[in-house]
Amino acid sequence: MRKVFLFLAVLYNSILLSQTVLTSYPLDLKRVRENDQILNFENNSTHEVFVFVLSQGNFTILKYNSALFLNDQFTGPATYFNDRSLMGYSFSEDGNPTLYWFSEEAKNIIIVKYYFESKTSKALKFEYPNATHPIVTQYQKDNTFNFLTQHKTEPKLILYVFKNGIVEEKILDFSPFTFMNKKTQPQTFNQILAENPIEKMEPGEYNPLSMTISKTKMYLLSDRILLTLDQNLQRTQLFDINLNNLEIKEKNFVQPVAKKAPRTANSYYHENKLYQINANEEELSFDIKDLDSQQVLKSIAVAKNDTILFKNSPLLIQRDNYSPKELKNTAKFLQHLSGLDMGISVFKNKKNLFITIGGISKTTNQSFEGFYYPDIETKTVFFESIWDKKLGFTTERQQPLAIDKIYLFMDKHKEMALESIMKFKDYSILGYFDTTTKQYMMLKFTDGYN
Incomplete structure (x- = not known):
């Protein structure tokens, strides 16, 4: 996706690439491996920011308050994550995070909740009919984790909503409706989606x-x-x-x-x-x-x-x-x-x-x-x-948007690895591991000229 933003950024030859360093944290990553992951995300209720680091068979979770001061952390072995990718996250009413790990091979999801008070975790396995319900997209909303699947043979989308340890299945039935292709010929809902897969628009973002x-x-x-x-x-x-x-x-x-x-x-x-x-x-x-x-x-x-x-x-x-x-x-x-x-x-x-x-x-x-x-x-x-x-x-x-400046900054700094971007308050945060200083950095970018 980077080059898509670059053709916008090159218009702004006068951009001053000034940015504010919000926080940094030393990480002992000898080298970045293919399965290493870093994700930063916000609890929408408390506005606390969490950074999840997975590397070399261990994980670290950094917990920042709404002013981005580090106030807690949690480290342990990466017991459940072998050959799995991080799909998303949610927050329970007690403020603790839950992460969702997907396996392409096993076709299931491992759900891990982290308890900061006791520095323990609890894992569950979620099985769903993956053979007939391939995943279309996933997203976080109001501290819930959601993933959308499509029924292979019926005109239906199935939405799974995870909140407070409970999953709710919502079936969206499109059988009452008719569809036409580019030539105005009848076409099924599944044929439409096979030729034109669903693209989720990011709310409130460019x-x-x-x-x-x-x-x-x-x-x-x-x-x-x-x-x-x-x-x-x-x-x-x-x-x-x-x-x-x-x-x-x-x-x-x-x-x-x-x-x-x-x-x-x-x-x-x-x-x-x-x-x-x-x-x-x-x-x-x-x-x-x-x-x-x-x-x-x-x-x-x-x-x-x-x-x-x-x-x-x-x-x-x-x-x-x-x-x-x-x-x-x-x-x-x-x-x-x-x-x-x-x-x-x-x-x-x-x-x-x-x-x-x-x-x-x-x-x-x-x-x-x-x-x-x-x-x-x-x-x-x-x-x-x-x-x-x-x-x-x-x-x-x-004038450049914050995201334009982030992608231009990323293009000019080759020492960056494991980047992630999040919207926070009225600005954007770029988080990344600096391979030169061995620090995890969070930088602030705003819209407009500096």
């Missing part, structure tokens, strides 16, 4: 184009999940899933109407609004609709001979990891965009909306002497736009 070009996106709300399907160029099919009573409501949002049929289209949900966009070689069409009423709040059409008045950056094209280059005009931009997987991303800070519009090429197979090899060369075109919260255009200067 989701890059590499994620938002997905045709099937999942958004986490308070007691709901929104699932949007954009494989059909004519509409966005949206499912509003109530996690309390498991009721699923369908809404269909017609794509903006253009003079010529679109070649690429997508949507993005943000704060009860659906942002829909499509393009061909002649025109870019963009609508913003209220989720409840489906009323059009703003509609924009840009022809190839027009100037895109709401852009706050040049029209840019980037190939692989090379620096972006500016495209001369809208026609050139649309010519490239219409052949790519299109996406739009919307992110809000305290003042403005930051909108990214663009597309990324698909991976294709190249033939050489009878063998096929994936062509991993990528092409990306995009531009940035800054709006006020009333959906008005601005002429503000583009």
